[in-house]
Every structure is written in structure tokens, then in C-alpha cells.
Amino acid sequence: MPFTYDNYKDILVALDGPVAILTFNRPKYQNAWTEEMNKEVIHAFEQFDLDDRVRVVIVTGTGGAFCAGADLRKGDFSTDGRYQPITINDHRDGGGQASLVIQRCRKVVIxxxxxxxxxxxxxxxxxxxxxxxxxxxxxxxxxxxxxxxxEATSTYLLPRLIGHSRTMTLFLTGKVYPAHSPLLSLLFSSLIDTPDQVLPAALELAKEIAGKTSAVSAAFAKALVWRPKASPEEQHLLDSKAMYATGNGADGKEGVKSFLEKRQPKFAGTVTKDLPDFYPWWDLVDVRSKI
Structure with missing residues (x-):
């Protein structure tokens, strides 16, 4: 299946070896989010998930901004005049659909x-x-x-990332904070001194992940964290199945062999071919738009 990433309007996609770099590309408007950008992000991540050339995805912004939020020049958040007639039960938040596609992507995303x-x-x-x-x-x-x-499933994700107390402060005040604020300390794995060094730092990490880890193991690890069972005992049973699958797989054997031979691993497994039949183990919910 051919994968192309050159037909977008509001984003750019470039491949640097096994790393895909997706850049929000509306610098005149601080990369403000549009419906077109939403569609393009969804399309790109659906391709990243299936493109075995891509091991890691980096998302960044062009110019001096990452993304300044929704482009309010396009209108408010009402559905009047922007969509076909739609009911409250049929409406789907676009940012949430994009967020879910990113979450479902089996590649590492930075x-x-x-x-x-x-x-x-x-x-x-x-x-x-x-x-x-x-x-x-x-x-x-x-x-x-x-x-x-x-929106964008943030009420589910943010408390799990930084705790309920900090989440409520951020959500209920609506204030803007610098990334180095103590309220945000658990959200970022690292803070960089200058804006122009953020992408190089991400690229260095991405290439390390792509070169030294198993794509299959990474996909499993992501899913085990975000799609856990309801109790430690049930999680143990799930862990055990995952250990059986990976330990008996080619990447599991190569990981041990390369360690004993004191060399870099040569992992060949892919998420499109080498995940076991029980993946995914969670119920897949249809969140597609009703219009």
C-alpha cells in the first residue's frame, strides 16, 4: 500500500528515516486549529499507523507557535450554519476524533x-x-x-497524567501558565531552554527509540498503560499473555541475543504483521461522524 504525505494544506509531513515529523503549518495565525487541519491530522495518523517505515511520530508547529487553539475567526463553537442539521446525540467533537486517532496510533508519538x-x-x-x-x-x-x-478527551486524559487536583485548577480557572509552572510539571518529560532546540531534542529521542526498541513491544506497552484491566489480578493475566506473545516472538529473542552479544538489536517486527490475535483486547467504539 503506497503512503503519500504531500497533499496537505494546513500541515506538513516529512520523513527523516524512521521518524515522521508532522508540522502544524499556519504560521500567520500561530497554527490555529481549523476543520481542515483536523481532517488532515486524522488522515496522516491513520497512515502513520499502517506505514511500517514509520517508527516514531513527532508533532510540532512552524514559526513561533505550536498551536494557539481553535481559529475563532472561522466562527464560534455553535453548530448553526457550520454543519448539516444534526442532533446533540449525533454531534462529534472534531478535536476528540483527532485525539482518538492519535491515541489509537500504534507508533510512538512525541x-x-x-x-x-x-x-x-x-x-x-x-x-x-x-x-x-x-x-x-x-x-x-x-x-x-x-x-x-x-474537549478532545482531555477530561479523561489530563487527570490520569497529572492528577485531579492540578487538573481542576487548570480547567476551572482557564488561566494560561508557562510550561515551567509547577502545575504542569508532571505533563512534560523535559523542558528545553530555547524554542529552536525543542525539535532537535525530540528528534534525538525519536531516533534513539526507533533504533533501539521493538515496534511491537512499544505498541504493547502503550496499550497496556492506556487500556488496562479493572484489577491488578486481571492486569496480571493480561501482562502474562503479552509476555508470552513477545517473549516467544522474534523481537523478544533478538532483544536477549543482542544484549548477550553486546551489540545493537536488529528488531524486525512490525505492528501490521506481528501483533497477536488478542490485540486489541478492548472493545472498539465507533466514534465516526454521523454527518
Whole structure:
């Protein structure tokens, strides 16, 4: 299946070996989020998931911003005049659909937050695996100040990432904080001194992951964290199945062999061919748009 990444309007996609770099590309508007960008992000991540050339995805922004949130020049958040007639039960939040596609992607995803990330500009990163940020980047969950609610599945993700107390402070004040704020300390794996060093730091990490880890193991690890069972005992049974599958797989054998031989591993497994039949073990929910 051929994969092409050159027909987008509001994003750019470039491949650097096994690393795909997706860049929000509306610098005139601080990369503000549009419906077109939403569709393009979904399309790109659906391809990343199936493209075995891609081991790691980096998401960043062009110019001095990561993403300043929804482009309010396009209108408010009402459905009047923007969609076909639709009921409350049929409506689907676009940012949530994009966030879920990112979460379902079986590749490692790194957010390289090089500047302001506000509204959907920060919630879209919560389903990514690793977040690296410029230390003074403005971060804001501003929804209550716009008369709406936190979206893009952020009410599910953020408490699990930083705890309920900090989440409630961020959500209920709607204030904008620098990335180095103590309230955000658990959200970022590292803070970078200058904006222009964020992408290089992310790229260095991405290449290390791509070169030294198993794609199959990484996909399993992500899913075990975000799709756990209801009790430690049930999780143990799931862990055991995953250990059986990976330990008896080619990558599991290569990982041990390369360690004993004191050399870099040569993992050949892919998520499209080498995940076992019991993956995914969770119920798949249809969240496609009703219009």
C-alpha cells in the first residue's frame, strides 16, 4: 500500500528515516486549529499507523507557535450554519476524533511544543506518549473562559497524567501558565531552554527509540498503560499473555541475543504483521461522524 504525505494544506509531513515529523503549518495565525487541519491530522495518523517505515511520530508547529487553539475567526463553537442539521446525540467533537486517532496510533508519538499551546493546541497532545516543551511556552486550558468545556478527551486524559487536583485548577480557572509552572510539571518529560532546540531534542529521542526498541513491544506497552484491566489480578493475566506473545516472538529473542552479544538489536517486527490475535483486547467504539 503506497503512503503519500504531500497533499496537505494546513500541515506538513516529512520523513527523516524512521521518524515522521508532522508540522502544524499556519504560521500567520500561530497554527490555529481549523476543520481542515483536523481532517488532515486524522488522515496522516491513520497512515502513520499502517506505514511500517514509520517508527516514531513527532508533532510540532512552524514559526513561533505550536498551536494557539481553535481559529475563532472561522466562527464560534455553535453548530448553526457550520454543519448539516444534526442532533446533540449525533454531534462529534472534531478535536476528540483527532485525539482518538492519535491515541489509537500504534507508533510512538512525541509532542515537540516549541511555543504557545492553548485550547485544542494543548489537549491534542494529551493522547501523545511523550511531551517535550520550551520552558516558557504558554500553556492554557482556556475553555471555561470561552463558555465551553474541555474537549478532545482531555477530561479523561489530563487527570490520569497529572492528577485531579492540578487538573481542576487548570480547567476551572482557564488561566494560561508557562510550561515551567509547577502545575504542569508532571505533563512534560523535559523542558528545553530555547524554542529552536525543542525539535532537535525530540528528534534525538525519536531516533534513539526507533533504533533501539521493538515496534511491537512499544505498541504493547502503550496499550497496556492506556487500556488496562479493572484489577491488578486481571492486569496480571493480561501482562502474562503479552509476555508470552513477545517473549516467544522474534523481537523478544533478538532483544536477549543482542544484549548477550553486546551489540545493537536488529528488531524486525512490525505492528501490521506481528501483533497477536488478542490485540486489541478492548472493545472498539465507533466514534465516526454521523454527518
Amino acid at each position: 509532542a515537540a511544543i516549541n511555543g504557545p499551546a492553548v485550547g485544542v493546541g494543548i489537549t491534542i497532545t494529551l493522547g501523545m506518549d511523550i511531551r517535550i516543551a520550551y520552558k516558557d511556552a504558554k500553556i492554557g486550558f482556556v475553555f471555561v473562559r470561552r463558555g465551553i468545556v474541555p
